[in-house]
Amino acid sequence: DAGVTQSPTHLIKTRGQQVTLRCSPKSGHDTVSWYQQALGQGPQFIFQYYEEEERQRGNFPDRFSGHQFPNYSSELNVNALLLGDSALYLCASTPTGANYGYTFGSGTRLTVV
Amino acid sequence: QQQVKQSPQSLIVQKGGISIINCAYENTAFDYFPWYQQFPGKGPALLIAIRPDVSEKKEGRFTISFNKSAKQFSLHIMDSQPGDSATYFCAARRVGSQGNLIFGKGTKLSVKP
Numbered sequence: 001d002a003g004v005t006q007s008p009t010h011l012i013k014t015r016g017q018q019v020t021l022r023c024s025p026k027s028g029h030d031t032v033s034w035y036q037q038a039l040g041q042g043p044q045f046i047f048q049y050y051e052e053e054e055r056q057r058g059n060f061p062d063r064f065s066g067h068q069f070p071n072y073s074s075e076l077n078v079n080a081l082l083l084g085d086s087a088l089y090l091c092a093s094t095p096t097g098a099n100y101g102y103t104f105g106s107g108t109r110l111t112v113v
Numbered sequence: 114q115q116q117v118k119q120s121p122q123s124l125i126v127q128k129g130g131i132s133i134i135n136c137a138y139e140n141t142a143f144d145y146f147p148w149y150q151q152f153p154g155k156g157p158a159l160l161i162a163i164r165p166d167v168s169e170k171k172e173g174r175f176t177i178s179f180n181k182s183a184k185q186f187s188l189h190i191m192d193s194q195p196g197d198s199a200t201y202f203c204a205a206r207r208v209g210s211q212g213n214l215i216f217g218k219g220t221k222l223s224v225k226p
Contacts, residue, residue: 042202042216104156
């Protein structure tokens with residue numbers, strides 16, 4: 001049973017560029033959350049998607065946007081990249097209505113130069 | 114404003130010893146308190162979790178103690194092993210937040226042989 005899969009694993013972008021990160025949730029999970037983990041810090045909640053809608057959002061600017069597809073997979077888009085956006089981006093999934101037992105992927109390491 | 118404070122930042126324990134990591138939360142209603150284990154290059158993996166109506170939960174060598182009145186909870190790792198060396202995060206989910214986990218800053222545990 002595949003867990004949460006994220007792609008790509010590593011990415012280097014230039015300041016000002018745009019980036020798209022992808023996530024496939026664990027089988028049977030339909031709710032996807034995105035987190036940003038800066039080096040040496042705990043993950044910070046960006047937003048959550050359910051039924052293709054953004055259900056909740058953390059304290060992140062509008063440069064961060066997302067999408068969920070009918071197959072429950074999700075994308076995280078970041079526009080106008082800043083050096084401070086360099087981080088590990090984590091996707092977590094959970095089953096409908098459970099809101100417990102979040103399963104995290106291994107993340108995408110984004111470096112902005 | 115950090116709502117979940119974790120200590121210590123780092124911890125060195127001898128093999129066979131007890132590792133204790135503490136977390137405290139601030140003036141917010143939370144209804145779910147998970148602990149995550151993270152190895153380098155990997156996403157966080159759920160270790161054990163507790164609800165606030167329970168004072169203690171044990172799973173194998175891992176125990177959560179929860180003190181609702183003090184707004185504190187802790188992770189105890191009994192018979193610590195070198196393979197337990199990782200970064201541990203406590204987290205809390207705000208009531209009604211539908212999935213927004215608030216993480217502590219993490220504790221890097223090293224278990225010496």
